[in-house]
Amino acid sequence: MTHDLTRLSAAEMAARLTAGEITSVELTQAHLDRIAAVEADVHAFLHVNGEEALATAADVDARRAAGEDLHPLAGVPIAIKDVVVTKGMPTTAGSKILEGWVPPYDATLVEKIRAAGMPILGKTNMDEFAMGSSTEHSAYGVTRNPWDLGRIPGGSGGGSAAAVAAFEAPLAVGTDTGGSIRQPGAVTGTVGVKPTYGGISRYGLIAMASSLDQAGPVTRTVLDSALLHELMGGHDPRDSTSIDEDVPPVVDAARQGAAGDLAGVRIGVVTELSGEGYQPGVSARFEESLDVLRGLGAEIVEVSCPHFEYALGAYYLIMPSEASSNLAKFDGMRFGLRVEPEEGPVTAERVMSATRGAGFGDEVKRRVILGTYALSAGYYDAYYGSAQKVRTLIQRDFDAAFEKVDVLVSPTAPTTAFELGSKLDDPLAMYLNDVATIPANLAGVPGLSVPNGVSDDGLPVGFQILAPAKQDHRMYRVGAALENALETTWGGPILAKAPELEEKR
């Protein structure tokens, strides 16, 4: 019975809680049991917050029993990527340099989750400081893809995606700087959304690249993402880059989309995000999905975004530049790891050096060095300056494309999940995995990845939908329509196609 509870969507869980058919304690316990049963294989969590989660659940149950007016998601448990600070709960961002640090404050989105009465199951694994596409750069071990334990769950938010795919959590929070929500969604058969930049407060997100970072939902259905998006979104006076407007009507759009009618919707296929480098199975599923959308009444046209080919290059200058500065604060002086030099004088400078040397992993060091170089006097204009110009050109490509169509679409990632360890020695090959997701971050526009089948290798693939800034509801409508049509064809959700994990005790 409890086993079945974890298979429900968050919306269904919420409905049963509201109807009084189940309690939050039952639901939360079911997930903690599932975590205990599969974590040895999946390792999606860095910290499990069982006691507090059950206490929250009991509190919500009591308030519901007392007839209190509760948030629709009250009592539905959630997992949070370890890059988001949580008061009283360890927060490491996947790095040794923050081992043992317990933040004294909550991120704004965590405050909202707590205020809604959602039990927090724990903190999920990730590439160190969200730098990576496979979660292999975590300082605390890899997370395995529930579809094939020998493969990566994507990254940087592999923990959140794997937790949701393995029914360890119905909902999770991710962050997306270059695709860290959408690409893990694609390779684990889950839904991932990067809202418009500024749509959800960044206050309390340990920053990698401030102008690109965006938190968003990781779920099993488009509607669930919309529900979580609506909860977390909105203006935050503590984040001056947050949008000072109401959250777009994402939940309504998801419900409207599920009704299946896309008549009059213009969908643009980005020429530059297809062809060479895309796995045949990925391309085949993409073409089939276009047919499905056409069948729902949408008009499909091809749109060129000529500057997208420079996006990866610009991204790998802007992101490390900002990261090199954002990560400067990790120096052993105020919090986290502190390492004193083994010999010689113990000066502040030498402690900083020893701490950073021991506390950061190779990928972090690689990007800090790259960014420091790109910002240096004499190189700034050529690197950081040029990259900003490319960014402007990409924004213009989007503007021009959205003059012609309502949304843009592409495969989310060029390949299905690759084998653990297979790209660790080739950073460039790893970076190429984000080629389709990065343009949205550079332009600040929203992107959604929804599962659209399995490739020839039996692994899931994702379909990416991009909308203009602050028009997030458009992609929810199209995403829900596609999801609904595909599930009808399949006779159930995509995760039903995944092999059952062995439950251990």
Added chain:
Amino acid sequence: MSAAVDLVGYDEAVRRYDPVIGIEVHVELGTRTKMFCAAEVEFGGEPNTQTTPVSLGLPGALPVVNGKAVESAIKIGLALNCQIAESCRFARKNYFYPDVPKNFQTSQYDEPIAFDGYLDVELDDGEIFRVEIERAHMEEDAGKNTHVGGSGGRIHGAAYSLVDYNRAGIPLVEIVTRPIEGAGARAPEVARAYVRALRDIFRALDVSEARMERGNVRADVNLSLRATPDAPLGTRTETKNVNSFRSVERAVRYEVSRQAAVLDGAGTVIQETRHWHEDTGITTSGRVKSDAEDYRYFPEPDLVPVAPSRAWVEEIRASLPEMPADRRRRLQGEWGYADAEMRDVVNAGAVEIIEATVAAGSSAAGARKWWMGELARKAKTDELELADLPVTPEQIAQLQGLVDSGRINDKLARQALEGVLAGEGDPEQVVVARGLEVVSDDGPLLEAIDAALVAQPDLVEKIKGGNMGPVGAIIGAVMKATRGQADAGRVRELVMERLG
């Protein structure tokens, strides 16, 4: 410390070299909260109590610009006749140091909020010297390091260091001049007068307490010498953290003498920062400024640009208070002080207190007499500011009123003031309690006069003989007998009546 440095006498140095100065002044704004977070700002708090995750640079924290600080910066810009940017961004100045919690300082760099202004500075002799302002920009202060275990609180040889982040994130405005040329031998005086004029403006604008001794206002003084005013600028040094008007003047004088000696010896001045030593009045070499110093500035991605609307700027301009120089000119006219008198009042920092005294009903001359005389001496003896003396402008106005109405004379008034300073109450109360009122009833006076005449018959004879000299002695005796409470003029009249 290095061996004694050769110096060229100042007059000699400025005869042969033309000094050019440049001044960077940092002022701490008196906002309730910090530049980028809601941490309260108060002087003298327990270490690390005025912090938030933002000002501690904790992971995940984000800055938000303090609107009041922006308004203060605009006020300063307008008071310095600057243009106000329509849109300007913050930047990150990246460098590792424990007192900078994020290991970068959030500061404006190539887009200051105010630029291209000037300030007309009044020198000691009343001459006006125009200082051109390049820019005024906003930034945040760093924390404060305390080095423990070394000699004299220096980092060298210290066992460990403590950091207090209460100051980290306090809003600063930095005001940078263009090279100040043409001051010649008066360069030190111009430097002092400029910093002082800024301090007065900060106070008038009410943007800062602007207390030099608390470090609210800090000056970095750049100086270079060149052979003639036509020659290109020489290599400059930057003397950091000069924190009093007098020190600004002394630091410039010292650097002129030192650099002249270096140039005379066919040496080259090294471009470097220098430390000012208040006790010995000299500067010593700090770190050499080289190209290796690369702050990797880039636009702060956590903040949106600051874009003050023109309407808001005009609203602020319209609400600016009268500037100190204008006010001084107006008050001097109203009070009828001579130039020298006004200058003394200004230099003594007595403008406000005299203004308050006049407002309380005193004559301007009377107010000046008390505050620049008796009370100035008292303040000097007790090492206090005039405003910190235990007497109010209202009390001084009342005291002067008692003199003007003839109820007490100057001498009695000084006794009454003593009483006021001793905490015996208002002048009125002291006069009554001490019985200081001028004796205006002729009866007691005549008694005293008669007694004096009887006591000194020889003097009476002389006066009667036409020698008026001894009258003063008689009056003196009467004044003594009445403990100074008699009106000396009236006594003289009565003496003359008695002696026909």
